[in-house]
Amino acid sequence: MTRWLMLALITLCACVPAFAQNDDNPFLLKRGDNEWGFWAGGSPKASTIFGGLHEDEAEDRKFFIAALRYGRTLAANDNLALQYTLDVVPVAVATGTIVSRTVTPTTTTFQRETAYGAGFTPLGLQLDFANGSKVHPFAHVNGGFLYFNKSVPIEDAGRFAWVGEAGGGVRIFTSERRAVNIGVRFHHISNGDRQGSNRGLNQFVIYAGFSVFK
Numbered sequence: 001m002t003r004w005l006m007l008a009l010i011t012l013c014a015c016v017p018a019f020a021q022n023d024d025n026p027f028l029l030k031r032g033d034n035e036w037g038f039w040a041g042g043s044p045k046a047s048t049i050f051g052g053l054h055e056d057e058a059e060d061r062k063f064f065i066a067a068l069r070y071g072r073t074l075a076a077n078d079n080l081a082l083q084y085t086l087d088v089v090p091v092a093v094a095t096g097t098i099v100s101r102t103v104t105p106t107t108t109t110f111q112r113e114t115a116y117g118a119g120f121t122p123l124g125l126q127l128d129f130a131n132g133s134k135v136h137p138f139a140h141v142n143g144g145f146l147y148f149n150k151s152v153p154i155e156d157a158g159r160f161a162w163v164g165e166a167g168g169g170v171r172i173f174t175s176e177r178r179a180v181n182i183g184v185r186f187h188h189i190s191n192g193d194r195q196g197s198n199r200g201l202n203q204f205v206i207y208a209g210f211s212v213f214k
């Protein structure tokens with residue numbers, strides 16, 4: 001996770017050369033702008049297309065997450081804007097978490113419960129396209145951690161989990177300094193081989209949020 005996250009961060013940083021900007025544009029993000037916001041979203045099921053959980057382990061799972069966002073524009077021109085982002089996650093809910101299993105020669109039976117967690121995602125970059133227009137498509141990568149009250153995603157994985165995210169969406173300005181954000185992010189949780197089984201919980205989270213720029 002660390003290698004691809006660092007590669008994505010370096011790639012995004014290289015995308016924004018500095019040019020003069022049209023300061024009269026009300027929807028233009030400028031270097032030094034601060035973003036304060038909130039976003040929340042959920043996933044209706046876990047995915048096994050990138051490995052991680054086995055098919056039977058991935059069944060009956062849902063995920064909800066809500067976060068407070070701080071962002072700062074690091075570089076910008078009339079076409080692109082690069083932001084550093086930091087998310088504080090006060091609540092993450094993982095349903096269908098396996099807390100124990102019973103294995104027989106013919107069947108495996110899981111006991112599932114809901115796990116509650118919180119965390120911090122301090123490593124983030126977001127690249128806005130069409131800077132200056134009312135609608136900004138964007139791409140982002142993020143890294144951090146979550147801590148749960150139960151072992152996630154399976155019984156011996158541990159309560160502490162590293163988080164890696166990548167996704168995109170659109171930022172729609174509703175006024176000069178306010179915007180609605182809608183997107184999809186690939187959300188990955190794993191223990192990084194710290195203990196027990198290192199099974200990744202992979203899911204696509206659909207989310208929406210609101211931001212104010214100052």
